[in-house]
Amino acid sequence: MTETMDQIYSLWANRLRNNQGIRSLMEDLGKATGHPNEILLGGGNPAHIPEAESIFHETFGNLTKDSTLRSLLGDYQAPIGNDSFRTLAADYLSPFFHADLKKENIAFFNGSQNAYSFLLNLHSGAMSNGSFKKILLPIVPEYIGYADQSITDDVFYATPPNVVKTGKNSFRYELDKSNFNLTDVGVIALSRPTNPTGNVLSLSDLEWMEEKTKQQNIPMLIDLAYGNPFPNLIGEGEPVLFKEGRTLSLSFSKIGLPGVRFGIVVSDPETIETLSSFAAVSNLAVGNLGVYMMEMLFQQNTLPKLSKNILRPYYESKLKLALELFTTEFQKMGVDYEIHDPMGGFFLWIRFPSLTISNQELYHLCKDKWLFIVSGHYFFPGLNTDFSHTKECIRLTYCRKEEELARGAQILAEIVASHQAKSK
Known part of the structure; x- marks a missing residue:
């Protein structure tokens, strides 16, 4: 047959x-x-946006003139980026996140989508102790790109949000704290601002969740693709800072460089070390273009x-x-x-x-x-x-x-x- x-x-x-x-x-x-x-x-x-594209054109043009062009095109990076670039990113991002970051807190990926395929599987599915852990989305709707990242089926868990009318033809979703259940949860994932709604969860809501999760050592993944420190499209919302238990992901896509495929993960050294193993197996190395453009944009403090x-x-x-x-x-x-x-x-x-x-x-x-x-x-x-x-x-x-x-x-x-x- x-x-x-x-x-x-x-x-x-x-x-x-x-x-x-x-x-x-x-x-x-x-x-x-x-x-x-x-x-x-x-x-x-x-x-x-012409003004933004002019900046990127100049940055890219400088790379083609620079002596680094040979290395940019002809050499591999380390799986999550060479130490010198990770140190540069740690030093640059520390003030924005009110943290003393080191290179051990930094990993580069071929886009934050690529990073999340590792991060979500790192904390979900069949665990080494025999348990089965789920991914909690504390407020839905949530980013379309998370849904099929997990290798294991049926790992996502979500409850409906509170729907609050804010006008005749307007509303917003709010975290339903009465249905916040951490049973069998291995990790919490959310985007801020939330894609697709543009919702910006308050810092008090994040801290409320963390009060619950830290008792069970459950990490929180916060996707800042549209958030701080760049492109910082968070309206009146306060910026997210880095602290223990949080893994933050940043992206160059929404500043206007989706084709570069470059993302940055900020996390604890143990998570970064594990991500390096994931990256080596799946990608060998992060691409060079995003890393070299990051170096110039950070050194010139262009992005703020x-x-x-x-x-x-x-x-x-x-x-x-x-x-x-x-x-x-x-x-x-x-x-x-x-x-x-x-x-x-x-x-x-x-x-x-x-x-x-x-x-x-x-x-x-x-x-x-x-x-x-x-x-x-x-x-x-x-x-x-x-x-x-x-x-x-x-x-x-x-x-x-x-x-x-x-x-x-x-x-x-x-x-x-x-x-x-x-x-x-």
């Missing part, structure tokens, strides 16, 4: 093959055709000024514009909608309470009109209870040009208006 593909692959491989979350998102990004009607509001690409003077003003103005455009179209078409308070990052998380189709069906209807969004059902890994938002919400980026946002708002409003329950 001929075996099917499912029979010759591992359970893990079959789960990856069936994944439609992060793969669908990235394939939509990669299949951009340049069609004149294409409206790309689904992906996580940062905006192309870039974040404060260019990135934050740009994205704040884009957010204001997007809210005006979508609100106008929704109200004009009589759409029943709610928008999560966008406290950071560069996404809108929109709920359609009267939608008569699923958000996944809405995604396909929009795609038929060349409008790309992301269905919200992907952002709830580990949630095993009924929660209406899993079928009613979408995520879209407001990083695109004004005319693209305007056309996207019009198409989305028209489709939702024709697929929502009639008001009584």
Whole structure:
């Protein structure tokens, strides 16, 4: 009998093959055709900001002129970066995190996504003492890219958030402390600002969780891809600092360099040492380009000024514009909608309470009109209870040009208006 593909692959491989979350998102990004009607509001690409790109162009140009070009192209780094670069990063980042960091606290990866594939598996699944540990997402929706990182199946655990109305057409999610259960939990993971909603969990909420986790020696992974110290898109939120029990991840992607694939992990020396073994097996070494660009950007102290003077003003103005455009179209078409308070990052998380189709069906209807969004059902890994938002919400980026946002708002409003329950 001929075996099917499912029979010759591992359970893990079959789960990856069936994944439609992060793969669908990235394939939509990669299949951009340049069609004149294409409206790309689904992906996580940062905006192309001329002032920022000018800085990166100069930095990259300096690398090509420098005597380091030979080493950049022709030599391996160590698995998580050479000691000299890690020392530079530790010295530079210490003041931002109010910590005395050493190179033993620093690891470089080919993007923070790559780092999380190690970090999540480091603390979950079958443990050496015979127990089975889960990954707690304390507030969902949460980043689409976490869901299929685990080698072991059924390791994510989540409970619905508290939904707080903040206006007629606005709301926000809050941590549900009454359902905070650490039974069989090996690690807590969260992003701040949260992708997809733009939520910025308060420092008091983080500290409340840590009071519970430190009793059981449960680490906390905090993804700062959109957070401090760069690009620092956290609105009025206070910055996260480094302390015992926390592992922080930073990314160059959201400052405007997603193609460089460079991420930084800040953690305790034991975790960093283990990550070095992971990295050696899977990657051999971190890529050179991000490391060398980091060296120049850190030495020139470029990123704080870039974040404060260019990135934050740009994205704040884009957010204001997007809210005006979508609100106008929704109200004009009589759409029943709610928008999560966008406290950071560069996404809108929109709920359609009267939608008569699923958000996944809405995604396909929009795609038929060349409008790309992301269905919200992907952002709830580990949630095993009924929660209406899993079928009613979408995520879209407001990083695109004004005319693209305007056309996207019009198409989305028209489709939702024709697929929502009639008001009584």
